[in-house]
Amino acid sequence: MELLTDFIDIVLHLDRHLVWLIENYESWVYLVLFLIIFCETGLVIMPFLPGDSLLFVAGAIAANGVMDVQFLVMLLMLAAFAGDNTNYWIGRYLGPKIFSRTDSRILNRKHLDKTNLFYKKHGGKTIIFARFLPIMRTFAPFVAGIGHMTYTTFMSYSAIGGLFWINFFVFGGYFFGNVPIVKDNLSFFILGIVFISIIPAIIQFVRIWFERSRKNKSQS
Numbered sequence: 050m051e052l053l054t055d056f057i058d059i060v061l062h063l064d065r066h067l068v069w070l071i072e073n074y075e076s077w078v079y080l081v082l083f084l085i086i087f088c089e090t091g092l093v094i095m096p097f098l099p100g101d102s103l104l105f106v107a108g109a110i111a112a113n114g115v116m117d118v119q120f121l122v123m124l125l126m127l128a129a130f131a132g133d134n135t136n137y138w139i140g141r142y143l144g145p146k147i148f149s150r151t152d153s154r155i156l157n158r159k160h161l162d163k164t165n166l167f168y169k170k171h172g173g174k175t176i177i178f179a180r181f182l183p184i185m186r187t188f189a190p191f192v193a194g195i196g197h198m199t200y201t202t203f204m205s206y207s208a209i210g211g212l213f214w215i216n217f218f219v220f221g222g223y224f225f226g227n228v229p230i231v232k233d234n235l236s237f238f239i240l241g242i243v244f245i246s247i248i249p250a251i252i253q254f255v256r257i258w259f260e261r262s263r264k265n266k267s268q269s
Contacts (some may be wrong), residue, residue, distance in 0.1 A: 067106060071115055079121070082107055083128040089187060091132030093139065096187035104218035109226020111219070122219050129211035133176070133190040137203055140194025173198065176206035180214035 070078045082103070089098035104125065111118040179189035193203050225231055 067110055068115075071110070078116070079124055082121070083124055086125050086128040087132040087135075089132065090129050090190070091135035093136055093187055093191045096184040100183065100186070101181070101218055104215060105222035105226060108219035108222025108224075109232070110222075112223045112227050118219065118223055122215055125219065126211050126215045129180075129215055130207055133207040133211065134204070136187070136190035137194040137198075137200070137207075140191035141197065142194075144191060144195035173202055173206050176203065177210035177213065180210040181217075186214075 067078065070081060074081075085098055085103060086100065088095045089100045107116070107121060107125075108118065110116060111121055175189055176193065179185040190203070190207065
């Protein structure tokens with residue numbers, strides 16, 4: 050329980066923790082940010098890491114001259130691309146073995162199934178769309194690997210998705226993160242970013258719930 054409360058505190062006060070890292074470790078903060086983005090996109094067991102909000106806060110801090118925003122964007126784009134590619138090859142070679150049993154304790158089968166449905170609807174563009182959807186952006190490259198999507202196709206979508214995702218949130222924070230109303234209520238804005246990010250998942254859940262309710266009524 051203590052770990053959960055510590056994690057929530059870090060997510061809600063990312064600005065304080067990032068500033069603390071910069072004050073104590075200076076340029077090493079770039080490596081920390083790189084690793085977080087890489088792990089969230091590259092390791093399928095870590096979809097819980099804060100991606101969108103972290104990028105926004107990092108951009109806001111960079112606007113104060115503490116970090117080089119151009120270097121930050123390029124570095125995090127590399128982290129997202131490297132993470133995606135790592136996840137793709139893990140899915141391609143290990144995915145079928147991991148999911149050979151439906152009761153896999155390593156990964157959540159429901160997340161895999163939802164990502165599969167998203168692929169059926171949007172095809173390769175899922176790699177781009179998923180960048181803006183927590184959890185799904187971690188599973189999308191993994192599923193692409195399992196499905197043996199052509200690597201050159203995957204690589205192209207991954208690069209485009211990473212470019213849009215990193216630039217959107219980092220420069221969003223850079224230009225708007227220090228606006229007084231945002232800066233004074235940053236915790237609420239972080240919650241807002243998280244909520245907006247999961248809206249598609251909520252809509253999907255509600256839609257499935259209604260469909261199941263209709264089927265149950267028709268069968269009764």
